[in-house]
Amino acid sequence: MSVETPGFSLRATPIGTLYRGGEGMWTWVLHRITGVSLFFFLFVHVLDTALVRVSPAAYDEIIATYKTPIVNLLEVGLVGAVLFHAFNGIRIILIDFWAKGPRYQRQMTWGIAAVWLLIMIPGFYFMTIHTIDALFGSTS
């Protein structure tokens, strides 16, 4: 655009109130957060997996440090982030290419939330049951 606007100097307005956007705005915020998080996860994941070619012993050592309750929770978070990002990614593709997509974006958002919960609630149980057993003793 032809207007000369150097960086942030334009914004004489300190932020004011938070804009009260709807589902679309918040799914976009989440999509970006999960997308960037996934990028950093994959970055680390490629490094630690590549280590197996350099030194299998060091690889085993690193993997052993992952067997803690905190990393277990991070794993649950990772699955949650991937699922949200993937489902919402499909929602965005439908908005872009399906003629009725923009009109049903809100319903699709709630659909994603429902499917996500449907997977994450049992998923949380199965992913953490080993840690829970280890921490509090076996339930069986």
Add this chain to the structure above:
Amino acid sequence: MTTTVVAEVLVEPQSNVTPVVMPETPVPVATDVTFRIRRYQPDFDEEPHWVDYTVALYPTDRVLTALEKIKGEQDGSLTFRRSCAHGVCGSDAMRINGRNRLACKTLVKDIDISKPITVEAIKGLPLEKDLVVDMEPFFAAYRQVLPFLMPEGHEPTKERIQSAEERARFDDTTKCILCAACTTSCPVFWTNEQYFGPAAIVAAHRFIFDSRDAGANARLEVLNDKEGVWRCRTTFNCTDACPRGIEITKAIAEVKQALIFRRI
């Protein structure tokens, strides 16, 4: 907030007309409503700040009425734009309770008055004074998409014929009043004022899909820019903010598709 009065109807005894009972007519009552307005007077203020004003309003009053009452009765320095006062000129887009709205189309009965109503300038354009922003970057983007008919060939002796179906393709985007509610609700625009913004894309859409127009390629080229349609992240803030109910995100998607498939 409303009391009810039942109108009594006197019927002549000899009349053979069935008596008409008037429906119950609710009589509106004025209530005190507090507005928390983000004031900025560049001659005195270093920073914008909130000031509260309380005015008595009817449920059917608009936020614009409140601003005019405050300006007229409490503080004449309060600065805002308005012209038509009927949702046609696009002058008074502002952020009411955190969302972009036209002050002249926002009724008191549709907002929660149990808390102060926040009113602030639209976001992302340079603030000049109180609720007034510099609209020039917004109009500059608008002008760049060539928002005028670019016909081809000889001018017909009569009108340029168009079928109802052809007209329907861009009907929605003809309704824009250039209020900037959409562009200044867009998170992408807030952090990057180089983005053309939804309103400019709406204006382009109105001509790109007009069968009488031959300038679609020129406009699509403008919007194929890295600051063009591809910046859109489909947050739907624009669609939710538009006082004309234009399905803006849908219009932007149609322009994106026209670029991807090179087909109008």
